[in-house]
Amino acid sequence: MTIVTRALRAAALCATALTSTAVMAPAAFADGSLIIASSQVPRHLNGAVQSGIATGVPSTQIFASPLRYDENWEPQPYLAESWTVAEDGLSVTLNLVEGATFHDGQPITSEDVAFSIMTTKANHPFQSMFAPVETVETPDPNTAVIRLSQPHPALLLALSPALSPVIPKHIYGDGQDIKSHPANSAPVGSGPFLLEEFNPGESIVLKKNPNFFIENRPVLDEIIIRIIKDPSALLIAMENGEADMYPFMAGSQEIRRLEKVDTLAITDQGYAGIGPINWLAFNTKSEKLSDVRVRQAIAYAVDRDFITKALHRGVSQVQRSPIIESSPFFDASIPAYDVDLDKANALMAEAGYADGMELTVDYIPGPKEQQQSVAEYLKSQLKKIGIDVTVRAAPDFPTWAGRVSGHDFDMTMDLVFNWGDPVIGVHRTYLCSNIVQGVIWSNTQSYCNERVDEILNKAAVEMDAEARKALYAEFQQIVAQDMPVYWINATPYHTAYDTRLRNVPVGIWGTMHPMDTVSWGE
Amino acid sequence: MGSFLARRIFYGALLMLGVVVLNFFLIRLAPGDPAVVIAGEMGGATEEVLEAIRIDYGLDKPLPVQLGIYLGNVLRGDLGESFFFNQPVVDLIGQRIGPTILLVVAAQVLSIVVGIFLGVLAARKPNGAMSAFVSVFATIGYAVPVFWTGIMLIILFASVLPVFPVEGMSSVKLREAAWYIKVLDVLHHLVLPAVTLAVIYLAQYARLSRASMLEVLGADYIRTARAKGAKERTVLFRHALRNAALPILTVAGLQFGNLISGALLVETVFNWPGMGRLAFDSILRRDYPTIMGVLFFASAMVVVANILTDLSYRLADPRLRGRA
Numbered sequence: 001m002t003i004v005t006r007a008l009r010a011a012a013l014c015a016t017a018l019t020s021t022a023v024m025a026p027a028a029f030a031d032g033s034l035i036i037a038s039s040q041v042p043r044h045l046n047g048a049v050q051s052g053i054a055t056g057v058p059s060t061q062i063f064a065s066p067l068r069y070d071e072n073w074e075p076q077p078y079l080a081e082s083w084t085v086a087e088d089g090l091s092v093t094l095n096l097v098e099g100a101t102f103h104d105g106q107p108i109t110s111e112d113v114a115f116s117i118m119t120t121k122a123n124h125p126f127q128s129m130f131a132p133v134e135t136v137e138t139p140d141p142n143t144a145v146i147r148l149s150q151p152h153p154a155l156l157l158a159l160s161p162a163l164s165p166v167i168p169k170h171i172y173g174d175g176q177d178i179k180s181h182p183a184n185s186a187p188v189g190s191g192p193f194l195l196e197e198f199n200p201g202e203s204i205v206l207k208k209n210p211n212f213f214i215e216n217r218p219v220l221d222e223i224i225i226r227i228i229k230d231p232s233a234l235l236i237a238m239e240n241g242e243a244d245m246y247p248f249m250a251g252s253q254e255i256r257r258l259e260k261v262d263t264l265a266i267t268d269q270g271y272a273g274i275g276p277i278n279w280l281a282f283n284t285k286s287e288k289l290s291d292v293r294v295r296q297a298i299a300y301a302v303d304r305d306f307i308t309k310a311l312h313r314g315v316s317q318v319q320r321s322p323i324i325e326s327s328p329f330f331d332a333s334i335p336a337y338d339v340d341l342d343k344a345n346a347l348m349a350e351a352g353y354a355d356g357m358e359l360t361v362d363y364i365p366g367p368k369e370q371q372q373s374v375a376e377y378l379k380s381q382l383k384k385i386g387i388d389v390t391v392r393a394a395p396d397f398p399t400w401a402g403r404v405s406g407h408d409f410d411m412t413m414d415l416v417f418n419w420g421d422p423v424i425g426v427h428r429t430y431l432c433s434n435i436v437q438g439v440i441w442s443n444t445q446s447y448c449n450e451r452v453d454e455i456l457n458k459a460a461v462e463m464d465a466e467a468r469k470a471l472y473a474e475f476q477q478i479v480a481q482d483m484p485v486y487w488i489n490a491t492p493y494h495t496a497y498d499t500r501l502r503n504v505p506v507g508i509w510g511t512m513h514p515m516d517t518v519s520w521g522e
Numbered sequence: 523m524g525s526f527l528a529r530r531i532f533y534g535a536l537l538m539l540g541v542v543v544l545n546f547f548l549i550r551l552a553p554g555d556p557a558v559v560i561a562g563e564m565g566g567a568t569e570e571v572l573e574a575i576r577i578d579y580g581l582d583k584p585l586p587v588q589l590g591i592y593l594g595n596v597l598r599g600d601l602g603e604s605f606f607f608n609q610p611v612v613d614l615i616g617q618r619i620g621p622t623i624l625l626v627v628a629a630q631v632l633s634i635v636v637g638i639f640l641g642v643l644a645a646r647k648p649n650g651a652m653s654a655f656v657s658v659f660a661t662i663g664y665a666v667p668v669f670w671t672g673i674m675l676i677i678l679f680a681s682v683l684p685v686f687p688v689e690g691m692s693s694v695k696l697r698e699a700a701w702y703i704k705v706l707d708v709l710h711h712l713v714l715p716a717v718t719l720a721v722i723y724l725a726q727y728a729r730l731s732r733a734s735m736l737e738v739l740g741a742d743y744i745r746t747a748r749a750k751g752a753k754e755r756t757v758l759f760r761h762a763l764r765n766a767a768l769p770i771l772t773v774a775g776l777q778f779g780n781l782i783s784g785a786l787l788v789e790t791v792f793n794w795p796g797m798g799r800l801a802f803d804s805i806l807r808r809d810y811p812t813i814m815g816v817l818f819f820a821s822a823m824v825v826v827a828n829i830l831t832d833l834s835y836r837l838a839d840p841r842l843r844g845r846a
């Protein structure tokens with residue numbers, strides 16, 4: 001028994017030592033640190049050549065941009081202290097703030113802005129952002145003039161931190177390929193935080209930029225982005241106070257679980273700019289789905305309320321339009337296609353499919369609740385109008401993307417972002433000219449309507465906001481009739497955060513926005 | 523001894539070559555196009571862009587040519603660049619090999635020490651309660667999948683009773699703390715993953731050492747030791763365990779490879795920043811150079827562990843020393 005007793009004593013001693021470490025942790029916590037938990041793995045940190053959330057969050061802290069946006073979709077000064085849009089809409093003059101420097105101490109000049117915009121234009125996946133930009137002139141170090149081939153109402157939004165980081169020409173202009181430039185993993189920017197450590201796939205440590213060009217900012221001393229891929233471990237880290245903020249949380253179980261934690265608050269604000277829409281896309285070139293009545297029948301058969309209230313446990317919102325409902329361009333009068341099985345069956349009979357048909361539905365592997373669960377619901381629901389649906393799983397994202405971009409599908413669930421302005425994130429899905437084999441999130445529906453093209457091309461150059469709204473209203477009415485896509489719900493991105501945090505980023509870009517005002521309260 | 527070592531190293535190198543060649547072809551037989559992944563998280567690009575990427579990364583060349591280039595680079599110590607991170611694979615592995623070795627060694631030590639301890643206790647009274655407990659524990663421990671053990675431990679000791687952390691290897695809130703606090707912090711994080719990984723092997727060592735000890739405890743020299751009035755502890759640990767340890771030593775060396783593959787699951791469950799998780803993520807991303815690099819290092823670790831086992835076996839058993 002002596003051996004057992006000694007072993008137990010030793011184990012108890014170890015447990016005490018280890019537990020005391022756990023207790024020590026909160027005491028050692030520096031108030032100036034913000035720990036963001038994320039399941040997203042960035043390839044690198046240069047948002048000028050890489051889209052997406054994973055790069056966007058750190059990139060917007062490291063790099064400043066010409067403008068930033070408030071929660072009312074209004075542009076605000078950032079690196080540009082003022083700006084002027086020419087009356088003919090063919091140029092935008094940016095007046096840069098004086099004395100701003102990069103993290104390495106080099107001054108920021110109009111040359112850097114010109115280099116950044118042209119580099120982004122040539123390399124960023126969102127080609128429409130700067131497509132009309134012909135040149136960027138630099139009459140003096142603090143003035144940049146963007147010359148356009150046509151008016152471009154989306155330009156100011158495209159100058160946001162999430163889309164248009166100003167990168168240093170003296171580092172990236174050395175002739176190396178920008179997409180694989182070594183500085184993408186060790187970037188030098190001019191934003192509120194500078195990179196201290198980048199451990200790919202593990203963590204990103206950002207320290208306060210002591211020479212930030214906005215006085216008395218940032219408030220925080222450091223931001224640490226901790227990548228935790230296991231969802232349970234991530235939730236436990238939030239519950240136990242090991243992380244302070246968890247953005248882009250979309251699972252209803254995660255949201256409901258963290259709602260119960262007293263020390264955390266949950267918000268669905270901060271995602272209007274991204275405008276994430278979960279939808280069902282139709283291959284309008286497939287024989288059965290080329291008939292608009294079949295697509296409309298499917299729309300009448302599907303119950304969005306069931307999906308949002310039952311499948312998503314009330315955390316997501318119904319989405320009726322190609323434009324996110326929180327956008328100023330959303331048209332509330334768009335037809336809703338409320339559930340009407342009689343009408344759906346009548347439309348099927350009218351289209352010559354009274355005896356039913358067989359279809360397949362694909363879905364993006366990964367976000368199960370938003371994609372796979374809805375696809376499985378469609379299988380049972382569409383049986384009611386005689387459609388026998390086969391749910392096709394894909395082992396990984398590239399396989400799914402290959403099928404859809406190769407137009408090898410009948411119907412697919414999809415998750416697509418609006419990216420702030422319809423020119424950037426909406427047009428690509430509906431323009432005839434964007435039916436391109438091999439490119440995912442192009443017009444993979446092969447939908448083509450000349451009137452829609454005409455409206456979108458007009459809206460892309462219309463500088464009057466009201467006139468633009470009217471054009472997009474007409475566009476929404478037409479596509480709601482043509483139904484190349486059945487929009488289901490806004491992806492319920494939520495941010496969980498420590499209740500003691502102040503100025504939590506809930507503007508249109510959420511955490512893809514400089515967090516220079518975020519601070520800790522009592 | 524010298525020629526023995528040289529021969530083992532030669533065979534080890536041959537084995538490594540075989541592993542590299544086999545893995546090279548196996549990985550490329552898997553469906554999925556890395557060019558699509560490299561094209562970015564937008565998930566697709568035109569055929570022209572994909573073709574340009576294939577040329578850039580040498581994916582357009584015939585497989586034997588790709589293999590030749592790869593082997594040449596490996597001999598020069600260049601494992602290539604990660605398709606996903608655009609960083610040298612050696613750097614990525616360099617950041618992760620330490621945590622994996624720490625986890626595997628901790629699990630190995632834990633399983634051997636506790637396993638032998640339990641085995642010895644059980645062997646003292648083969649028909650007693652302790653022996654029955656060890657047998658049942660060993661059977662369950664061996665049968666339960668490692669990820670299940672991990673999840674159960676997380677639920678019990680991180681969620682219901684939040685005593686241990688599960689979000690990696692260290693707490694970022696202690697980054698600025700004194701070194702000894704950081705060491706304690708790493709140990710604190712190590713407990714659950716190491717126990718999870720150790721359970722299955724601990725069970726095996728317990729069974730093995732129980733069986734070995736039972737055999738040895740019946741030997742004449744043990745009876746002699748007891749007759750001389752030696753303390754029970756001395757009999758057990760000095761006379762019996764030394765002789766019973768040889769089979770345990772052999773199994774421990776052979777288990778090293780299994781421990782590394784077990785670490786893949788444990789690292790994924792516990793967010794442990796090691797090579798296993800890098801391999802798991804790289805497989806999903808079709809990041810061939812990283813997968814190959816991790817497999818190369820993992821097999822090197824197994825080969826080295828096996829050579830060390832052979833050496834220690836010869837040191838422990840004088841009868842083997844004279845043999846080549």
